Amino acid sequence: MPPKRQNEDSILRKIANGSRSSWSRAARKSLAMGIGDDAALFRPKPGHETILTCDWFLEGTHFLREKHAPDAVGWKCLARALSDIAAMGGTPGCFLLSLALPETHTGRWLEQFLGGLRRASRKFQCVLAGGDTTRQDKILINVTVVGEVRTGHAVLRSGARKGDLIYVSGRLGEAELGLQLLRRAKVSASTNNPLLKKHLYPEPRLELGRWLAEKKIATAMMDLSDGLSSDLARLCSASRVGAVIRADALPCVKPSGTPGGSSKLPSPRDLALHGGDDYELLFTARRGALPSVPWKFRGLPIHPIGQITSGSTIVLAEPRSTFTKLRALSPGGWDPFRKRL
């Protein structure tokens, strides 16, 4: 059955109607004017500054129309943009959705997409404030998230100093493993498969980021979106330092966690070093702050994985029985100009 003919205003109404009834209301206080005008108006709390970030989520580059359920596309496009708010130690406020769709996708696909987006909006307390809609052959998504952070409390990438310990939250490489399994699947994968959960429905570490910023524990912080080897290089470059990472301290996926007969999958260590899309937090803290950094934060493990050094090289230390092998760690994570999905 051909889809009902839509125009821009009818699609906007579909998005906005959902907004009134089902988008998160928690952040409404800060939103003086939402959908339906030329622009949205946002009022951060007194003593706070506004955080701004935007993220592409494009068919063919970031997701595949045939393999990724629209519900997961909706969830993930917001969740990954929120991860940048977590990385600054901020609190989400509202978001703008720019959506370009083929006309065939303005019916059921759009509804399921909005369903996933709405669940993420409620879960992470970030309300839809506006956006722009147009037509394209490919599905194109751009999400701008606006948040707030107490003035002077935002954690930047540039604050790491020699001697600081390096930490990551969660387990690294799970999302990349999920992507690899999804690519091998013949059809659209079940969104309930636990091995795919982190790839399809990532959770920005907002509570941890906020806590580390409020307690002034993190000296530098960013989220792991492209892979540890690429992202740590960015943090070190911004802080003008080097780093040494202990290979045996990396929180990898368990080999038993990967399905049998998948011999061509990267090793758990390579997944942890170079796998993208984890949206865990990478942060540094003074050595003296060690007792303040918990092993677990509200159920989420936190692992010390290395230390900041002077210089500019990033070294991977692999302890062997009688010596430690050192090798330079080059950025090998996700780069849209080198790799395709």
Added chain:
Amino acid sequence: MPPKRQNEDSILRKIANGSRSSWSRAARKSLAMGIGDDAALFRPKPGHETILTCDWFLEGTHFLREKHAPDAVGWKCLARALSDIAAMGGTPGCFLLSLALPETHTGRWLEQFLGGLRRASRKFQCVLAGGDTTRQDKILINVTVVGEVRTGHAVLRSGARKGDLIYVSGRLGEAELGLQLLRRAKVSASTNNPLLKKHLYPEPRLELGRWLAEKKIATAMMDLSDGLSSDLARLCSASRVGAVIRADALPCVKPSGTPGGSSKLPSPRDLALHGGDDYELLFTARRGALPSVPWKFRGLPIHPIGQITSGSTIVLAEPRSTFTKLRALSPGGWDPFRKRL
């Protein structure tokens, strides 16, 4: 010669380097953290709220790779997003640039694009604060602009009341005429052609918008991006009113302004009613405010074109010698789900 191999970080450096030296510095005070971290930090002046707006600018939908010079693409993608700030009566602060490019366009095309973008940034005092870059076969642009407006002074679409006079700035239909001429041109058109100027290099009416908001003259306001017939319907719908427009009061392009032998071009009146991309301001004001609304604002003409009515219909009144012909005016402007470039 094949373009030099680029990766995401090298492209970001190209954008950010320009930023340090040549982007507008005027708005830096409000920008606590710009390019180079997970997100930007924006501090509106005390007593002000943050304005947020985003806009697609996509190859094939909003511009044509072969016909639109990269310099004009750079200028226009920011200028049109700024028009939404003007429509709220706000002042620009900073913008986020989401850019997806084919690898072949990361050299000269990108440099010329950034040149036009930088000129608009300086002219309209809006500094680049961050963004996201990725690869695609098509050129995809999304711009989020962040501005500020004195709390409570933003002019919404919803404030028009029965009896208010309806005004537009500038001349309507010029940009559409420029587009039509460009489509007929065999090659990329000269960016100096005065008939194309408004289509290629629109100027958001920031000063007028701010003045109308500060003086509390405008009761409702929006920018004309899709065409008067479509945009006025949106303003009336938001205000729950109708309108009557005097056809003879529309500031149309002069027939002498269109080149000879272009018999298939729409009439000046149709260009004014339905042509998109003008980025003029459409606003309403109480009849009593008539003496406060100048005929010209800093050289920009302002025309009263009609009046707000009760009800919900929009009527075009065409005065004839012995009577006035009335007809319903349906939205006939730009709609990406109905038309293509």
